[in-house]
Amino acid sequence: MKKDHFKSQILQGIPSELPATKAYPKNGNPAPKRKDILSKDEKKLAVQNALRYFPEAWHKELASEFAEELKKYGRIYMHRFKPDYEMYARPISEYPAKTHQAAAIMLMIQNNLDPAVAQHPEELITYGGNGAVFQNWAQYLLTMKYLAEMTEEQTLNMYSGHPMGLFPSSKEAPRVVVTNGMMIPNYSKPDDWERFNALGVSQYGQMTAGSYMYIGPQGIVHGTAITVMNAFRKVLQKNELPEGKIFLTAGLGGMSGAQPKAGNIAGGITICAEVNPEAAKKRHDQGWVDELLVDLDLLVVRTKEAVENKEVVSLAYIGNVVDVWERFHEENIFIHLGSDQTSLHNPWAGGYYPVGLSFEESNSLMVENPEAFKEKVKESLRRQINAINKHTAKGTYFFDYGNAFLLEVSRAGGDVMAENNIDFRYPSYVQDILGPMCFDYGFGPFRWVCTSGDPKDLQKTDAIALEVMKKIKSEAPEEIQQQMQDNIKWISEAEQNKLVVGSQARILYADAEGRSKIADAFNTAIAKGEISAPVVLGRDHHDVSGTDSPFRETSNIYDGSKFTADMAIQNVIGDSFRGATWVSIHNGGGVGWGEVINGGFGMVLDGSEEASNRLKKMLFFDVNNGISRRSWARNKEARFAIEREMERSPNLKVTLPYLVERDILDDLF
Numbered sequence: 123m124k125k126d127h128f129k130s131q132i133l134q135g136i137p138s139e140l141p142a143t144k145a146y147p148k149n150g151n152p153a154p155k156r157k158d159i160l161s162k163d164e165k166k167l168a169v170q171n172a173l174r175y176f177p178e179a180w181h182k183e184l185a186s187e188f189a190e191e192l193k194k195y196g197r198i199y200m201h202r203f204k205p206d207y208e209m210y211a212r213p214i215s216e217y218p219a220k221t222h223q224a225a226a227i228m229l230m231i232q233n234n235l236d237p238a239v240a241q242h243p244e245e246l247i248t249y250g251g252n253g254a255v256f257q258n259w260a261q262y263l264l265t266m267k268y269l270a271e272m273t274e275e276q277t278l279n280m281y282s283g284h285p286m287g288l289f290p291s292s293k294e295a296p297r298v299v300v301t302n303g304m305m306i307p308n309y310s311k312p313d314d315w316e317r318f319n320a321l322g323v324s325q326y327g328q329m330t331a332g333s334y335m336y337i338g339p340q341g342i343v344h345g346t347a348i349t350v351m352n353a354f355r356k357v358l359q360k361n362e363l364p365e366g367k368i369f370l371t372a373g374l375g376g377m378s379g380a381q382p383k384a385g386n387i388a389g390g391i392t393i394c395a396e397v398n399p400e401a402a403k404k405r406h407d408q409g410w411v412d413e414l415l416v417d418l419d420l421l422v423v424r425t426k427e428a429v430e431n432k433e434v435v436s437l438a439y440i441g442n443v444v445d446v447w448e449r450f451h452e453e454n455i456f457i458h459l460g461s462d463q464t465s466l467h468n469p470w471a472g473g474y475y476p477v478g479l480s481f482e483e484s485n486s487l488m489v490e491n492p493e494a495f496k497e498k499v500k501e502s503l504r505r506q507i508n509a510i511n512k513h514t515a516k517g518t519y520f521f522d523y524g525n526a527f528l529l530e531v532s533r534a535g536g537d538v539m540a541e542n543n544i545d546f547r548y549p550s551y552v553q554d555i556l557g558p559m560c561f562d563y564g565f566g567p568f569r570w571v572c573t574s575g576d577p578k579d580l581q582k583t584d585a586i587a588l589e590v591m592k593k594i595k596s597e598a599p600e601e602i603q604q605q606m607q608d609n610i611k612w613i614s615e616a617e618q619n620k621l622v623v624g625s626q627a628r629i630l631y632a633d634a635e636g637r638s639k640i641a642d643a644f645n646t647a648i649a650k651g652e653i654s655a656p657v658v659l660g661r662d663h664h665d666v667s668g669t670d671s672p673f674r675e676t677s678n679i680y681d682g683s684k685f686t687a688d689m690a691i692q693n694v695i696g697d698s699f700r701g702a703t704w705v706s707i708h709n710g711g712g713v714g715w716g717e718v719i720n721g722g723f724g725m726v727l728d729g730s731e732e733a734s735n736r737l738k739k740m741l742f743f744d745v746n747n748g749i750s751r752r753s754w755a756r757n758k759e760a761r762f763a764i765e766r767e768m769e770r771s772p773n774l775k776v777t778l779p780y781l782v783e784r785d786i787l788d789d790l791f
């Protein structure tokens with residue numbers, strides 16, 4: 123009965139009768155109120171834009187309601203049109219669809235909007251504060267209906283959440299093409315986003331929100347574990363273990379909350395400061411951090427004890443991280459690894475809390491006197507870097523975690539520049555760790571979702587992936603043995619880490635060979651009935667080839683091309699004609715609107731021979747496109763990887779750079 127209700131509601135699209143108004147759910151987690159940025163005339167335009175989804179007879183009633191939403195939230199979400207069925211990833215068989223490709227996409231959309239997964243589900247936001255799947259509920263309703271109706275001869279075009287419609291295409295074409303937040307470059311400043319999003323004509327898709335590929339916190343835990351493990355390796359001797367060695371950082375929020383869990387997986391002592399007691403308690407209740415401490419003196423005692431006993435433990439300090447950096451210096455506590463994951467991409471509106479003010483004091487000051495708050499933040503950043511510099515002088519390895527920490531410290535006038543006054547004194551995690559150790563070799567956040575929704579299928583895929591990885595490792599060159607070993611460890615322990623929330627999904631860092639062989643083995647298992655339903659493949663955009671982002675994913679590109687976005691665009695176009703089921707390209711994701719172009723794909727494996735051909739062609743390109751660009755930028759690990767790939771793939775012919783002796787350049791200018 124319930125299933126039929128779900129199906130009929132989807133097939134209806136925009137309902138034929140105006141639904142009753144809805145109260146905002148009591149336990150909802152509302153998105154922050156957005157900036158009131160539109161002029162009077164623009165506000166009228168925003169309402170006019172929203173009304174074009176509905177018949178004229180409803181306009182009078184809806185116009186005042188939408189105007190009210192715009193006033194109250196800064197956006198028109200059309201709350202009244204949210205369907206009354208539960209939002210979660212139902213098994214693939216429960217969607218009313220003509221193709222299993224479309225049904226799989228519906229499943230992925232449902233997952234991104236599941237309240238157990240999504241950050242602000244009522245506002246259709248999956249993660250990152252503004253990472254939207256759709257701008258409003260009308261777009262959701264229309265999209266689901268189009269997907270239900272589409273055949274294998276049609277493609278749905280998504281313009282920033284708006285379904286433009288179904289266009290004739292072919293069986294081989296992607297079923298959906300997604301663009302999010304794509305702007306004319308001169309109109310891509312943060313306030314432009316506020317304006318065009320408020321008008322209802324553009325949205326911030328983050329990375330995996332607007333591309334229907336979010337799988338909950340698992341993805342972040344795996345990536346963070348790889349980063350922390352490799353950071354320890356950089357500073358420890360070959361046979362030394364991280365136990366009893368300290369990783370000091372800040373933030374127990376959305377992504378940063380993965381740090382203590384990852385620190386435990388890496389096997390060290392993680393100390394994570396968090397000013398918001400609620401955030402710290404949430405991570406403690408989830409079991410992601412072992413102990414909570416509210417007193418700095420006690421933190422010092424407990425830390426010394428953990429070092430003494432060579433413990434593997436994570437300690438959350440409820441307070442400001444600057445106090446910890448300063449106090450640990452006074453106490454002469456040696457920190458092996460240091461980083462920071464406060465939200466400095468958003469420094470003035472609650473992303474970073476300055477030292478010396480309580481959490482509540484900061485929250486009021488930022489509203490009552492934004493300029494004074496700004497000064498406090500800058501002062502705090504200067505103090506923080508001074509303390510960090512004292513530790514690094516004693517041997518601490520500090521890295522930026524892609525949160526704009528070094529950038530904001532430099533803007534605040536902190537002592538963070540290298541001698542050349544161009545670069546920062548410390549590297550970013552991609553420059554030093556993920557770039558050379560993973561992305562340049564092609565290792566990145568490959569993922570899959572079992573569309574049956576059955577945990578047994580996920581177990582089966584884990585076992586298949588483990589077997590394939592072991593086989594590849596036995597023949598892999600020395601250069602990538604460590605990466606293979608880390609990923610084998612991850613996949614062997616993945617089930618017991620209990621990180622599945624929402625759909626039955628798994629993440630696994632793998633290179634081109636690994637991704638392709640694992641996917642092919644899944645496809646065979648589906649054909650034989652060993653896996654009971656299709657499997658969706660995808661990846662995070664935070665990967666080898668998907669993202670051009672000069673301060674993050676492509677921060678280890680040193681030929682001057684890191685401010686170009688050719689790689690991400692080539693990737694999405696290339697994937698789309700090599701068999702992707704859907705592709706997406708976004709402006710903004712992670713580091714902010716206008717700061718990054720990132721793309722991704724989804725691919726449905728159904729056990730067919732076509733799927734086997736497609737996956738090989740597409741996954742090969744999806745990874746090697748980025749490796750070739752990284753190799754052209756003279757990255758030696760990428761050069762190694764692409765030459766190795768050319769040896770085994772005669773059809774691949776990549777332009778290789780000649781390397782120039784430095785002294786030839788010395789006296790030129």
Ligand SMILES: NC(=O)c1ccc[n+]([C@@H]2O[C@H](COP(=O)([O-])OP(=O)(O)OC[C@H]3O[C@@H](n4cnc5c(N)ncnc54)[C@H](O)[C@@H]3O)[C@@H](O)[C@H]2O)c1
Nearest residue numbers: 373375376377378395396397442443464465474475524525
């Ligand atoms: N984990 C990753 O893989 C990853 C990768 C790249 C970038 N990042 C970046 O990391 C940042 C954090 O992301 P998030 O989703 O966790 O954000 P978030 O806002 O949910 O969490 C940040 C936390 O830091 C706390 N905080 C702020 N100032 C503090 C201070 N001075 N001392 C102690 N705690 C403080 C806040 O209370 C908040 O809970 C973002 O800028 C994100 O882009 C994370």
